[in-house]
Amino acid sequence: MQFKNTAFVALLAAIPNIVNAAPTDATAHSLESRQQTKETVYLTNCGxxxxxxxxxxxxxxxxxxxPDDRCKFTTGNNxxxxxxxxxxxxxxxxxxxxETQLGGGVQPNEFIGTGIQRVPNKTPKTFDCFMDNGxxxxxxxxxxxxxxxxxNPR
Structure with missing residues (x-):
């Protein structure tokens, strides 16, 4: 019985370390993640x-x-x-x-929403989107x- 209690106490003592070792949320993304990824889609304003x-x-x-490819939007209002x-x-x-669905009110490098890349005859790929700095x-x-x-793709 003493062994079981000791093991249980040791397990409880390890929980804070396990929690602290958990990965951070999407706001931790930075320039390095853009540089290491295979592909990036920017939402860009050109004039x-x-x-x-x-x-x-x-x-x-x-x-x-x-960019390697561009897809331009026409708003009709210049x-x-x-x-x-x-x-x-x-x-x-x-x-x-x-396609993107974004929220708002975030700072540069913070998560703002998601994107979906659809390639014909392939499974759609989900992207996480972040605020850039203009x-x-x-x-x-x-x-x-x-x-x-x-x-960037997930």
Whole structure:
């Protein structure tokens, strides 16, 4: 009986360490996660237009290189999209679609919502999306394309 009680007490004593070792939530994502991922989709404002900017390799987005693919939105009012608190979907020329459902009121690098990548005849892939800081992602001629949000696959 003494052994069982000792083992139980030892187990209880370990619980705080187990809890403290648990992974943090999505707000812990940072630049490093973008650089290590296979792909990144940015929600980008380029002057008066907006687009999903797709990078096959996340680290390529950190040196102002143009995206591997883009899906542009037309708003009809010559204003960029307000990405927060809304749903957006766009289909790239390849037939791949990407959609986002974002919240708002967060700081850079904090989780803001999710994205879904749909490739024809494949299982949809879920992405976690985060607030960026509005930095210049790349230039399209003389127009600066700014990173408003970024999404990585789970």
């Amino acid at each position: 008066s237009t907006s687009e999903f900017s797709y990078y096959k390799s996340g680290h390529n987005s950190e040196n102002r290189s143009p 204003l960029p999209i307000n990405w927060e608190f809304s749903f957006h979907k766009c289909t790239f020329g390849s037939g791949v679609s990407f 930095r210049i992602l790349y230039r399209d001629g003389s127009v600066e394309c700014k990173a408003i949000h970024w999404c």
